[in-house]
Amino acid sequence: MKLDVVYFAWVRERIGVPRETVETQAATVNDLIAELRAREDRYDLAFSDVSAVRVALDQSLSDFDAPLAGVREVAFFPPMTGG
Amino acid sequence: MVVRVQLEDFNLGQELDHLRAGRRDIGALVSFTGLVRDDTGDLTALELEHYPGMTEAALTEIETEARRRWALNDSLIIHRYGPLKPGDQIMMVATAAPHRKAAFEAADYLMDFLKSRAPFWKKEHGVEGARWVDAKEDDEAALKRW
Secondary structure (H helix, E strand, O other): OEEEEEEOHHHHHHHOOOEEEEEOOOOEHHHHHHHHHHHOHHHHHHOOOHHHOEEEEOOEEEOOOOEOOOOOEEEEEOOOOOO | OEEEEEOOOOOHHHHHHHHHOOOOOOOEEEEEEEEOOOOOOOEEEEEEEEOOOHHHHHHHHHHHHHHHHOOOOEEEEEEEOEEEOOOOEEEEEEEEEOOHHHHHHHHHHHHHHHHHHOOEEEEEEEOOEEEEOOOOHHHHHHHHHO
């Protein structure tokens, strides 16, 4: 399946692009992260400490063990600092 | 109930006037304004990044929950993005209610959730370079009191 993957803040800076389309068979967010980390060092670096990363599926906060079936957009970013 | 995510500045007085215009049922109007603070004296700019689409959805969800919990006449959230300077306004919330307790509590609630659940990220630019602002554990812990 094809997923739109978007990155924000330092996750975006480490990966080097704000958005990309990823062809993947990953069943969960954790699987997707493992696939990306195996691809290139920049992903490995960005996801080296996942406790510092948050995920949203189709623009709604989610968990790393959430399934990706039916999802179109996955976002990775650091804990939010609004206000 | 309004949520605005914008590049441009806002006028607090005008926003509050607009919120209460033509109404006779509001007894309390509370507002909070967040400003760019320079703690060390070397902040040159604060850059605010956000997630268009999710930001508006998250703020609307937070505001909807506040209005479910408190009897509000109206509410408003404005949050800016883009490059800001020390002293600039970052965001505001306003809550209107018949009585002050609901207005104060709802504004406090909006701020607590906005800080940790709305997809904004701050990057500080200083004379020594730039750094992303870390989320505070206190901010996450603050959600538990609701």
